[in-house]
Amino acid sequence: MSEPEDGLRKVARVVLLDPQDRVLLLHGHEPDDASNDWWFTPGGGLEGDETREQAALRELAEETGVTDVELGPVLWERVCSFPFDGRRWDQDEWYFLARTRHPVALEAESMINESGLTDLERRSVAGARWWTYQELAEAHETVYPTRLAELLNRLFGEGPPSRPLVLDTEIV
Template sequence: MTAELGPDWVRGPDGLPYRRAARVILLDAADRVLLVRGHDAGETTRSWWFTVGGGLDAGESPHDGAVREVREETGLEVHPRDLVGPVLTRSAVFDFVRVTCRQDEEFFLARVDSARAVSDAGWTMLEREVIDELRWWELDELEDAVAAGTVVYPTTLPRLVRRVAGGWDGSVEHLDEVDR
């Protein structure tokens, strides 16, 4: 069951596949946010936009995992000192590859140069199967898309980006989300 999802998933106390994850809100100088669009391998008609990031390796800190995930998913380099936050923690229950999963995430903020090309060279086989595109979004455009029904995770992402783009105030929001 967890083998389909990847080696970073273990059975949690509630019996669901569980993992800890680090995610990064990547912003450029114009406050555009880089998002990934993916679909569910078990239900290909479902797709959504989400931030760069993923599961932590055994013994890996959220900061180190965030840096690794940015490199693997985009080819861009960030240093742990470039990460701001965590600006959000999220506990999510969701269906993926026809399995209900639980994930606890820490979200960081980092600035990158959008003129640098992104690369899929570090993608896993599962990522190659389910990731459809990476795209820079202007915040107004993202808010309009969400208002029109585009699915984005976390669901509060446009508001969160608005809050932290001008500078982080040190507060850490927590979000519980269930999407099944």
């Protein structure tokens, strides 16, 4: 993968909600240290000349197997920088709203479809889980983007923003 001119990897992420307004998060960790873990939304970097919308749908399908979704607007944008797998990742992330038309059954802490994961993802993604707003608000685990519970509460109360909210830059 070539580095973008501004040094930021372009990323599309999906805030996937089921009919009960639960959000799907993946459980990730450092490849060589499962105790260094966090929860995050499905998504990843753009490939070739695909759009962010195309990347969001592709990544969602690859990481979860979920394809029956309605992709909505971009909710949030953020720039982040974090260490992972021995390197620093600098990213420009767009978070798309998506809804499943039908509930998607997940076994606790299991992936829906590992066949679409890259080698690095297989070594660093432990599972997936549906979270309610209340569970996120009470969680003591690390979740990205930070303030996700607060952001979801605002989304549920006000609906999608007319323009994407620009979140604070996160440097870990």
